[in-house]
Amino acid sequence: MKSNSNDTNAISRGDFLKSAALAGLGIAGLGVLSACTPSKTSGGGSDKPAGSSVTWDKEVDVLVVGSGTAAYAALVAKGNDVEKVLVIEKNSLWGGTSATSGGTLWIPLFYAGQEAGMNDTREDALKYMKACAAGRGNEKAMETYIDNGNALLEWTRDTFNWKWGSGNPDAGFKDYYEPYEGFRPFGRQADFEGGGAGEWATIQAKLEEIGVEIMMETPATDLIVDENGAVVGVAAVSDGKAINIKANTCVVLGTGGFDHNPELMSA
Numbered sequence: 001m002k003s004n005s006n007d008t009n010a011i012s013r014g015d016f017l018k019s020a021a022l023a024g025l026g027i028a029g030l031g032v033l034s035a036c037t038p039s040k041t042s043g044g045g046s047d048k049p050a051g052s053s054v055t056w057d058k059e060v061d062v063l064v065v066g067s068g069t070a071a072y073a074a075l076v077a078k079g080n081d082v083e084k085v086l087v088i089e090k091n092s093l094w095g096g097t098s099a100t101s102g103g104t105l106w107i108p109l110f111y112a113g114q115e116a117g118m119n120d121t122r123e124d125a126l127k128y129m130k131a132c133a134a135g136r137g138n139e140k141a142m143e144t145y146i147d148n149g150n151a152l153l154e155w156t157r158d159t160f161n162w163k164w165g166s167g168n169p170d171a172g173f174k175d176y177y178e179p180y181e182g183f184r185p186f187g188r189q190a191d192f193e194g195g196g197a198g199e200w201a202t203i204q205a206k207l208e209e210i211g212v213e214i215m216m217e218t219p220a221t222d223l224i225v226d227e228n229g230a231v232v233g234v235a236a237v238s239d240g241k242a243i244n245i246k247a248n249t250c251v252v253l254g255t256g257g258f259d260h261n262p263e264l265m266s267a
């Protein structure tokens with residue numbers, strides 16, 4: 001991790017992940033990590049504005065790293081009037097694994113499921129998530145997910161006229177782990193017409209339409225922190241040049257999972 005003081009301290013991604021907060025937005029049962037800070041950090045440290053010793057090449061309000069599930073974070077930010085939202089993506093293709101997936105989002109209390117007759121409850125959804133997590137989950141994050149997932153779907157329906165299907169019991173989308181407490185045989189799988197490829201193409205087009213900047217082939221290489229350790233930006237490479245991007249409100253990290261990395265899994 002790069003500091004905006006004159007010291008440059010390398011820390012592992014695992015260390016960052018341990019210190020970062022799990023964001024309220026988690027799609028498809030996955031976490032998207034965000035580090036949101038006020039422009040001045042409070043408590044103890046200097047009141048110096050962030051970025052005093054870094055040369056910034058670009059400044060935005062919300063910086064989203066990765067164009068998979070994290071693309072939803074960019075959509076929500078811009079859709080809620082955040083002025084400058086930027087997505088940087090390492091690859092030349094948009095959407096990561098998400099764009100190759102079935103695109104079905106597991107969302108308890110999903111409106112179409114309820115309309116189709118599923119009597120889902122917050123309590124059962126939480127029991128089921130905890131059983132799936134087998135003691136490794138963050139309960140607060142699970143509650144946030146359950147409490148906000150359906151609101152995201154309704155918001156995309158009401159704002160962009162997106163249609164979510166498969167609340168229908170005949171569609172056959174049941175929870176994966178039938179013996180677990182809180183299981184439901186249908187009604188928690190929100191299915192976007194056109195699958196993951198259609199969904200992520202739609203998200204990309206909508207982001208461009210509403211004014212989110214997208215930089216492809218721009219890998220993030222480091223996080224930049226202020227004197228108090230708060231994340232204030234990201235170092236990246238664009239067109240073969242190293243650049244520093246300042247994020248005044250929030251950095252959202254959605255760079256994919258690491259479930260085959262035992263070290264990070266145990267972090």
Ligand SMILES: Cc1cc2nc3c(=O)[nH]c(=O)nc-3n(C[C@H](O)[C@H](O)[C@H](O)COP(=O)(O)OP(=O)(O)OC[C@H]3O[C@@H](n4cnc5c(N)ncnc54)[C@H](O)[C@@H]3O)c2cc1C
Pocket residue numbers: 028029030065066067068069070088089090091094095096097098099100101102103104105106218219220221254255256257
């Ligand atoms: C065939 C298939 C079908 C699936 N179907 C479903 C399904 O229906 N429902 C479901 O819930 N799950 C499904 N899954 C699983 C699901 O797709 C993944 O768990 C999910 O897409 C992972 O999302 P992510 O945002 O974490 O990662 P990704 O979608 O991979 O996004 C990460 C992005 O970050 C970019 N990136 C990485 N490092 C950097 C960097 N340093 N700087 C900038 N960008 C970077 C990557 O290039 C990538 O674009 C399926 C998976 C597959 C393979």
